[in-house]
Amino acid sequence: GAVVSQHPSRVICKSGTSVKIECRSLDFQATTMFWYRQFPKQSLMLMATSNEGSKATYEQGVEKDKFLINHASLTLSTLTVTSAHPEDSSFYICSARDPRVGSDTQYFGPGTRLTVL
Amino acid sequence: GENVEQHPSTLSVQEGDSAVIKCTYSDSASNYFPWYKQELGKRPQLIIDIRSNVGEKKDQRIAVTLNKTAKHFSLHITETQPEDSAVYFCAASRKTSYDKVIFGPGTSLSVIP
Numbered sequence: 001g002a003v004v005s006q007h008p009s010r011v012i013c014k015s016g017t018s019v020k021i022e023c024r025s026l027d028f029q030a031t032t033m034f035w036y037r038q039f040p041k042q043s044l045m046l047m048a049t050s051n052e053g054s055k056a057t058y059e060q061g062v063e064k065d066k067f068l069i070n071h072a073s074l075t076l077s078t079l080t081v082t083s084a085h086p087e088d089s090s091f092y093i094c095s096a097r098d099p100r101v102g103s104d105t106q107y108f109g110p111g112t113r114l115t116v117l
Numbered sequence: 118g119e120n121v122e123q124h125p126s127t128l129s130v131q132e133g134d135s136a137v138i139k140c141t142y143s144d145s146a147s148n149y150f151p152w153y154k155q156e157l158g159k160r161p162q163l164i165i166d167i168r169s170n171v172g173e174k175k176d177q178r179i180a181v182t183l184n185k186t187a188k189h190f191s192l193h194i195t196e197t198q199p200e201d202s203a204v205y206f207c208a209a210s211r212k213t214s215y216d217k218v219i220f221g222p223g224t225s226l227s228v229i230p
Contacts, residue, residue: 108160
């Protein structure tokens with residue numbers, strides 16, 4: 001199946017700093033990617049839909065100025081957590097659908113574990 | 118928007134028994150229903166999916182049923198094994214590459230040897 005990578009896998013930062021997470025589709029082009037956040041023992045909560053060449057669509061309650069999303073190419077979307085605080089510590093996972101004909105499976109990246117001290 | 122509910126939140130079964138997880142969805146336009154298995158600290162893995170034009174799908178020990186009228190769908194795992202222990206998520210979406218997938222809250226399945 002299609003492959004989605006994510007970098008870094010783990011990051012620890014100090015409160016107030018910004019962290020960038022990259023999501024790449026390795027063998028297909030994704031005009032749309034999705035960013036999820038998962039707190040311990042909870043479900044995946046959709047944060048935003050990343051659209052190549054245009055602004056991201058954020059879910060209700062997600063601060064767009066805090067979680068900056070850039071989808072500058074068909075294979076790369078980035079999520080920047082600005083002025084991170086301990087409550088932002090979470091598992092961030094991206095996903096993308098392979099748009100080729102007949103394929104609607106969503107492929108997930110391996111996730112990024114963010115810890116804000 | 119879409120809302121997906123899932124029951125039970127935890128499920129414990131003896132090895133060899135069957136496990137059933139049930140979900141409901143709210144958006145009548147949803148037409149694609151995947152199920153994911155997630156082990157601790159790892160990404161969700163698709164285990165089976167069903168589209169709205171069929172009522173049942175089976176893959177070895179795993180089967181999924183869909184009732185569009187009632188907006189219900191269920192996951193059935195037969196002959197459970199300890200390696201089936203994980204968190205299972207149902208999800209719903211419209212079947213296009215740009216439509217978001219909404220997850221249920223998850224079921225933690227424990228298979229006791």
